Amino acid sequence: MSSGHAQYGWFDRPGEPAQSEYEVLRAHVIEHGRLPSSLAAARFARRGLAGLIEWPQGERAWRAELLGARRPGWSPHHDARVDALAAVFAVLLEAAGRLDARSEWWGRWAR
The missing domain is CATH 1.20.5 (Single alpha-helices involved in coiled-coils or other helix-helix interfaces)
Known part of the structure; x- marks a missing residue:
């Protein structure tokens, strides 16, 4: 580790999508004693931790697109x-x- 970069284990990596899903599931189980009814919970129940790692953050229910608008050309005489x-x-x-x-x-x- 002479490069000065920190070594992270899988659960220590900040921003890991599967980790955030796991932590949400874990917190729900601790509070309610069962898995929530969510896509992540279904993947976890079916495939275990590997399901969250291989397929983190399942497909979204919606998709957004950004379309540009036409703007009139700038003129110093008319704004x-x-x-x-x-x-x-x-x-x-x-x-x-x-x-x-x-x-x-x-x-x-x-x-």
């Missing part, structure tokens, strides 16, 4: 962000105007 900011500001001013109108009506009615 779409300024248009969006102006539109939001207009909505806020309109909402504030409605609140003022309501408070004026309520103030006249309450007198």
Whole structure:
């Protein structure tokens, strides 16, 4: 071990997917006295520890994809962000105007 790198056993390796699954199963068994009803527990019950090591973190129930959006080309003469900011500001001013109108009506009615 002259290289200065730490030697890890299988259960000592940080970030090992099978280890995290094993630890979750272990904690559940300690707390409840039985395996949970999960894919990892089924693999462990069928194949033992080797099942977790060979097939860690089973297939996901969902899959996500990231799709890019088309953006207009940048122009020093026109910035779409300024248009969006102006539109939001207009909505806020309109909402504030409605609140003022309501408070004026309520103030006249309450007198």
